[in-house]
Amino acid sequence: MSEHVRVAIVGGGPAGLAAAAALAGRVDGTVLVLEREAAPGGIARHSAHSGYGIRDLHRVLSGPSYADRLAGRAAAAGAVLETEAMVTGWAGDRALEVTSPRGRRTVSADAIVLATGARERPRPARGIPGDRPAGVYTTGQLQQLVHLHHRAVGRRAVVVGAELVSWSAVLTLRAAGCRTVLLTTELPRPELRLPLRPVRTRTRVAAIHGHGRVSTVELEDLRTGRRERVECDTVVLTGDWIPDHELARAAGLALDPATLGPRVDAALRTSRPGVFAAGNLLHPVDTADVAALDGRHVAAAVLRHLAGAGRPASAGVELVAEPPLHWVAPQLIHPGGPPPARDRLLLWTTEHRRLPRVTATQDGRRLGSRRLPWPAAPGRVFRVPYALVRPADPNGGPVHLTLGS
Known part of the structure; x- marks a missing residue:
């Protein structure tokens, strides 16, 4: 079975939904959002605290x-x-290639937007030794357990990390009746000044111990x-994000070795004509509202592509x-072209x-x-005005960005 749509958007989180809302009604044909979860919304769907939008x-x-x-806006459009x-x-x-409870089919499109987001690395990817007891979660796993499935967690928690998502984990633990006894970070200072103590800096998790259930963290x-x-x-492992880039890799898109997301x-x-990317797939990880603004931004480029505008003649100037x-x-700019x-x-x-x-x-x-x-x-993402690189020579070499005190 096959289907053709005007635009296919992979991922129903903030970036994908914002792109859909900006495109639907402005293109001649279907804008289809493909979401693997049971409902659209992404991570925000099971993050019950405020601060979004x-x-x-x-x-x-x-x-x-x-x-x-966001889902309502996309559907209404x-x-x-x-x-x-x-x-x-x-x-x-x-x-x-799409698989769902309705069967398998092929969806072709005149433009594709990848908005698959990012995820936290689980314990095996972080290489934390020790026993393998229950009670070890990433923030996303914890939030789904508490807010979607209404399950209980423990009574005393150690949160690994001290950034914005770590505070989200603390709030989720509090909602589940679990007290956070400690936050740890390997950095010399917390990434976020949290209204919570104690926070241990320059500290790493050397091992997790317990039989059946976590009992201690070393x-x-x-x-x-x-x-x-x-x-x-x-134990809640927060931060240490990686983009959900499997689909981008399978397509053979050029990936950035630092972000591990597609180069854009x-x-x-992206490196493939007619294929675009937006949100935390590109820069793991930023806030949901910034990912949504990425979705709005990519819509303009998609519309230009659908109208027949070709890609820039030059490969662009690389940012380093x-x-x-x-x-x-982004990793490439076209001086004189659209800003990020x-x-x-x-x-x-x-x-x-x-x-x-x-x-x-x-x-030089x-x-x-x-x-x-x-x-x-x-x-946290560090934002720099685009005006700093706007004078770049379109025929010159890479632009190097350095950070000083």
Whole structure:
């Protein structure tokens, strides 16, 4: 069985739903959103605390309310939201293999938007030794257990991480009646100043112990090497994100070695014509409202593609993040072409700078240098004005971005 649509969007989280709302009704044909979960909305659907929708909807909503609002907007615009639909592979350059309770079929499209998001690495991927007891979760697993399935967790929890998603885990534990006794981070300071103590910095989880259920976590002080055990029955592993890039890899799209997501230009075009990407698949991980704004942004490029606009003649100018900057998104720009979403470059740093100075150079020439009034900190996306690289020579070499104090 085969089906053709005008636009296929893979992923019904904030980026995919925002793209669908922006495209449906503006294209001649079907805009189809393929979501593998039972309902659209992404991570926000099972994140019951508030704080969603500030940048895109200009209001403060709980996660489920935000998910419902985005899904409602996409449906009202005329998009088709298909849930329990798993995209298992490719059947051509712009053709997807889809499996659902309704059967298997091929969906071809004139444009495809990949909005598959990101996930936290589970314990095996982090290489934490010790026993294999129950009671070890990522934040997403915890939230689904508590908010979707209404299951109980333990009584005493250690949260590994001290960033925004860690606070989300603490709130979920609190809703389940589980007390957070400690947060730990390997960094010299918490990525987020949380209204909670204690927070152990420069500390790693050396092992997890327990038979049947977690009983203790073994912590190591990275400064002294001293180890101690903390009693708990629940461990939540937060942060350490990786994009859900399996579909992008299967397509043979060019991937960025730092983000592990598809390489894109400022219009969010991937290396394959007619295939675009948006949201946390590109920059793991940013807030849900920024992912939604990515979805709105990619819609303009999709419309230009559907109208017959060709790709830029040049390959573009590469952006290179120099240490302690770890990655930059987008990775390519076309000077004189469309700027990135919100006129911002997104970067990730491994070191803290309270009032950072960012400098852009190309072929030994300084394009710009600016001291920014907001900090650059590990564990959160660092935003840099696009104006810094706007003077780049379209025929020049890579633009290097450096971070100073």
